[in-house]
Amino acid sequence: MSKILVTGGLGYIGSHTVVELHKSGHDIVIIDDLSNSSLKILDGINEIINFNINFIELDLKNFKQTKSFIKENIDIDGVIHFAASKAVGESVEDPLKYYTNNISSLLNLLNALKSLERKINFIFSSSATVYGKPEILPITENESIKVAESPYGNTKQIGEEILFDLVKSSPYFNVISLRYFNPIGAHNSALIGELPIGVPQNLVPFITQTAIGKREILTIFGNDYDTHDGTCLRDYIHVVDLANAHLKALSFLIKKKENNYFDTFNIGTGKASSVLELIKGFEESTGINLNYKIGDRRIGDVDQCFAEVSKANNVLNWKSNLTIEDALVSAWNWEKNINNEKF
Numbered sequence: 001m002s003k004i005l006v007t008g009g010l011g012y013i014g015s016h017t018v019v020e021l022h023k024s025g026h027d028i029v030i031i032d033d034l035s036n037s038s039l040k041i042l043d044g045i046n047e048i049i050n051f052n053i054n055f056i057e058l059d060l061k062n063f064k065q066t067k068s069f070i071k072e073n074i075d076i077d078g079v080i081h082f083a084a085s086k087a088v089g090e091s092v093e094d095p096l097k098y099y100t101n102n103i104s105s106l107l108n109l110l111n112a113l114k115s116l117e118r119k120i121n122f123i124f125s126s127s128a129t130v131y132g133k134p135e136i137l138p139i140t141e142n143e144s145i146k147v148a149e150s151p152y153g154n155t156k157q158i159g160e161e162i163l164f165d166l167v168k169s170s171p172y173f174n175v176i177s178l179r180y181f182n183p184i185g186a187h188n189s190a191l192i193g194e195l196p197i198g199v200p201q202n203l204v205p206f207i208t209q210t211a212i213g214k215r216e217i218l219t220i221f222g223n224d225y226d227t228h229d230g231t232c233l234r235d236y237i238h239v240v241d242l243a244n245a246h247l248k249a250l251s252f253l254i255k256k257k258e259n260n261y262f263d264t265f266n267i268g269t270g271k272a273s274s275v276l277e278l279i280k281g282f283e284e285s286t287g288i289n290l291n292y293k294i295g296d297r298r299i300g301d302v303d304q305c306f307a308e309v310s311k312a313n314n315v316l317n318w319k320s321n322l323t324i325e326d327a328l329v330s331a332w333n334w335e336k337n338i339n340n341e342k343f
């Protein structure tokens with residue numbers, strides 16, 4: 001049994017990963033500063049796994065506290081680092097918040113871990129946003145990294161660079177960076193899921209909030225793109241499949257004998273779906289008619305973004321299993337539960 005630290009473990013992807021990690025027998029400690037999460041998610045995790053997970057409220061921006069936490073947990077074998085701010089628009093308005101939260105937290109964590117002088121298997125939460133507008137579709141890990149379109153995207157690029165340099169210089173770190181495509185859905189228990197703050201920017205929470213009546217109407221951002229139905233194409237991946245990719249990456253690193261390993265993997269389904277197809281899929285799988293209209297394009301959106309996933313399939317022995325319909329139904333059940341529980 002390995003002891004795994006999950007930072008940001010009460011967040012959207014973190015919480016689902018904790019559930020899957022526990023199922024596979026890992027000993028877990030969660031740290032989270034609760035800046036964009038709720039203790040109700042901890043209750044949800046504990047109810048799903050029927051166990052009280054070890055949780056410590058800690059802000060990684062505080063180096064002293066981070067260092068003493070790591071010193072008390074010197075037997076950590078692996079770290080999955082989710083803790084970060086993730087709203088693209090907010091990062092444009094308040095870049096310093098993003099550089100402080102995402103970069104100084106990462107540096108504090110790595111400095112504290114480095115002082116242990118023992119092998120650490122580290123999984124970094126990255127994003128397909130590092131590719132910007134792709135030159136070749138589907139996107140492989142060899143796609144060039146462009147100048148980031150947002151401070152948020154830049155923090156993911158810089159995070160990868162920091163880890164790449166660290167791995168070259170230190171025998172203690174082996175690192176995998178997972179570049180997520182579009183995570184959607186929730187745990188099928190409807191006890192954990194995404195908790196957007198304010199008006200959701202992402203498509204699926206906007207769909208479910210419109211369906212439940214929190215939003216009047218969903219606007220499709222443009223139907224004049226060069227795609228089969230004119231709306232943008234994305235690679236939507238069920239969050240539980242995404243969570244399992246972290247387990248596969250971790251066990252790959254745990255088994256690895258060599259040091260100085262750094263690599264990046266796309267985590268998606270390899271399938272492209274349009275905004276209209278997602279809406280139709282939601283209507284068909286839930287029986288709800290969605291109120292929507294066509295609007296202008298959103299600045300910064302690329303017309304197509306979907307993954308080539310054979311590297312993760314072959315090297316990590318991971319692939320997605322769940323369907324978009326599974327994800328949409330689970331997102332809808334979660335939305336109904338948030339409404340009942342008043343998160």
Ligand code: UD1
Nearest residue numbers: 088127129182201202203206219220221232234275300301
């Ligand atoms: C965004 C982020 C990305 C992040 C991902 C998942 C940007 C540029 N990228 O990707 O970094 O990893 O979310 O959290 O913001 N859409 C509508 N109406 C809406 C909302 C969205 O038509 O109300 C469309 C968008 O134009 C896009 C698709 O739905 O074509 C998906 O949008 P979204 O869920 O925001 O994800 P991305 O923009 O792909």
